Amino acid sequence: MQPGLDPREMRASDKDRDRVADILREAxxxxxxxxxxxxxxxxxxYRAKTLGELEPLVRDLPVAPGVAPQVVAPTAARPQHTPATQPPPPxxxxxxxxxxxxxxxLPDAVNAVSVFSEMKIDLRQCEFATPEVDLTANAIxxxxxxxxxRGVVVRSYGVPLFGEYKVEQDAAEESGAVVVNVRGVALFGSVKIVR
Structure with a gap:
């Protein structure tokens, strides 16, 4: 970190955003x-660029230690790396x-939300970073x-509340296949996971 740089001005990483999104999901x-x-x-x-922009979003929520992005000066320089593919869009x-x-x-945790909207997300060309992905899909x-x-194993834990939460399964589960755990709520809306 540059000398004199306020830690809140430090750029937020995708991992920082995912941690905050998880806190919001739990809340x-x-x-x-x-x-x-x-x-x-x-x-x-998903619009936040710095840690200082993320901090107020969870300030009034209970947070487990080490879960929220830390707004502290790092003790050593962080290694820079370039991902093989683009990071996920909001x-x-x-x-x-x-x-x-x-x-x-595709990271190990993904959050998708549609509020008074119609949203289509195509993950067929995505590269799965881990063998198991937690996907939170909310339609309000x-x-x-x-x-x-095809070939991805889907485990659905979604809840329809005056709506529809539908998951299209493959005929047979493949051993060693990527597992996607789908959670969320369809509140006066619909969530459909299709092949």
Whole structure:
């Protein structure tokens, strides 16, 4: 870190954003955030460029030690690396229609939310970084459709509340296949996982 640089001005990483998104997901599941607050904060998470922008989004929520992005000066310089593929785009649609597709590296935890929107996410060209992925898919007065490649094992834990949470399964599970754990809620909306 450069001398005199405020730690809050440090650029946030994808991992920092994912940790904050996980905190918000837990707070939403526990009833600490309304659907509107959750969607608003999640949108801000994926627009945040610095750690200082992420910090206020979880300041009023209980956070396990080491989970929130730390706004402290690092003791050693961090190694720089260039990913083989593009990082994932923000998977948020609020009062809009959105389609996300292309080749990017899928991290071990992904959050997608559609609020009063129609969103289509195509993951068939994605590179899976880990053998197991936790995918949170929430549709609030909206529709969210995720396309997964064939051969991926899907385990659904989604909950429909006055809506539909539908997962299209493959005929047979392949041993050694990537596992995608789908969680979330369809509140007056629909979530569909298709092949």
């Amino acid at each position: 939403f599941a526990e009833g600490r955030l309304t659907p509107e607050e959750h969607a608003e904060r999640l949108d801000a998470v 998977l948020v649609a609020i009062f809009s229609n959105s389609k996300v597709e292309g080749r990017w590296r 007065f909206g529709a969210l459709e995720l396309r997964l490649p």
